[in-house]
Amino acid sequence: MKRSRIQLSPSRRALFLVLPSNPRERGAARLPAGDVLRALGVRRALQPHGVRRADPDRRRAARAGHGRAARGVRPARSDLHADLGRPELREAIAATYDRVTDEHVLAFAGAEEAMFWALQELTGPGDHAVVTVPNYQSMETLVLRTGADVDGLVLAPEDGWALDLDALAARLRPETTLVAVNFPNNPTGAVADRATFIALAELCDEHGIRLFSDEVYRGLELDPARTLPQAADLSERAVSLNVMSKAYGLPGLRIGWLACRDRALLERLERRKHYTSICNAGPSEHLATIALRTGSGSAPATGRSSPPTCPSSPSSSPAGPSTSSGSPRRAAASASRAC
Numbered sequence: 001m002k003r004s005r006i007q008l009s010p011s012r013r014a015l016f017l018v019l020p021s022n023p024r025e026r027g028a029a030r031l032p033a034g035d036v037l038r039a040l041g042v043r044r045a046l047q048p049h050g051v052r053r054a055d056p057d058r059r060r061a062a063r064a065g066h067g068r069a070a071r072g073v074r075p076a077r078s079d080l081h082a083d084l085g086r087p088e089l090r091e092a093i094a095a096t097y098d099r100v101t102d103e104h105v106l107a108f109a110g111a112e113e114a115m116f117w118a119l120q121e122l123t124g125p126g127d128h129a130v131v132t133v134p135n136y137q138s139m140e141t142l143v144l145r146t147g148a149d150v151d152g153l154v155l156a157p158e159d160g161w162a163l164d165l166d167a168l169a170a171r172l173r174p175e176t177t178l179v180a181v182n183f184p185n186n187p188t189g190a191v192a193d194r195a196t197f198i199a200l201a202e203l204c205d206e207h208g209i210r211l212f213s214d215e216v217y218r219g220l221e222l223d224p225a226r227t228l229p230q231a232a233d234l235s236e237r238a239v240s241l242n243v244m245s246k247a248y249g250l251p252g253l254r255i256g257w258l259a260c261r262d263r264a265l266l267e268r269l270e271r272r273k274h275y276t277s278i279c280n281a282g283p284s285e286h287l288a289t290i291a292l293r294t295g296s297g298s299a300p301a302t303g304r305s306s307p308p309t310c311p312s313s314p315s316s317s318p319a320g321p322s323t324s325s326g327s328p329r330r331a332a333a334s335a336s337r338a339c
């Protein structure tokens with residue numbers, strides 16, 4: 001059987017492990033300890049000639065994504081901010097809110113990852129949470145998994161799926177830390193009444209309770225007048241969840257985010273993200289930024305956005321993009337028709 005061996009590269013700067021080309025022999029190949037030791041000896045001998053072992057601090061820093069900084073090179077913008085989401089993306093996301101800036105946005109690999117960490121950060125054993133029912137299952141199951149006690153606040157068809165704030169208030173306890181809602185609701189499509197939703201944010205603030213608002217279907221309301229304000233705009237403590245998958249129609253990018261004006265919370269969540277995606281794929285963030293800049297011109301209820309640009313569309317076209325459509329998807333669809 002052929003033996004594997006260690007060979008010095010022609011440039012004398014690297015060592016190769018040469019394995020037998022036959023897969024069966026390769027599978028059975030063992031690298032004799034003597035070869036490894038000899039190779040290490042070779043490396044030591046070569047160090048004065050420029051072959052160096054990577055400095056362990058540098059290796060650790062490179063693994064943590066800060067290799068450039070550790071080498072004394074000023075980190076590129078993308079290196080510094082990769083874990084939070086690129087600045088361009090966070091700016092484009094922030095522009096879809098009224099009171100949120102880029103520093104209040106943390107990007108994730110989809111809404112699911114954002115929800116996974118946010119709900120675990122906001123609840124734990126001994127806590128109590130109220131979650132609207134019916135719901136997208138993660139919203140309830142993730143909270144239950146933390147050991148928190150969960151109460152369902154039922155949205156009933158006979159009440160027109162209305163959010164009953166009195167019923168919610170009756171369920172609050174001293175240990176309630178979280179109220180989690182989802183409008184437009186999955187699976188019912190229900191949208192809370194605007195005044196009730198604003199009152200909900202106020203009620204949570206009064207009790208020091210965190211409002212977690214899953215807004216991933218926002219912008220897909222049949223009646224744009226029903227589009228709700230975003231929780232992160234209503235309250236400094238509230239957390240808004242959104243994603244490119246639904247209203248923006250780009251599920252393959254796997255770009256989601258949390259918006260919250262409580263920076264300390266976002267920092268804790270950023271650290272948690274290091275155990276899952278660490279950071280998003282750069283191409284996805286880039287494409288999401290383009291889509292948001294184009295489509296968010298009609299993002300509902302933001303006073304800051306400008307209409308999507310479509311150089312070739314005749315301004316009088318009835319199919320042209322409308323800034324009052326209230327829906328990024330509707331805007332994207334009408335923009336593409338017009339273009």
Ligand SMILES: Cc1ncc(COP(=O)(O)O)c(C=O)c1O
Nearest residue numbers: 110111112136186214216243245
């Ligand atoms: C209400 C709701 N929230 C969050 C998610 C997760 O979204 P994504 O799969 O894009 O991360 C979904 C997905 O269907 C959903 O319906």
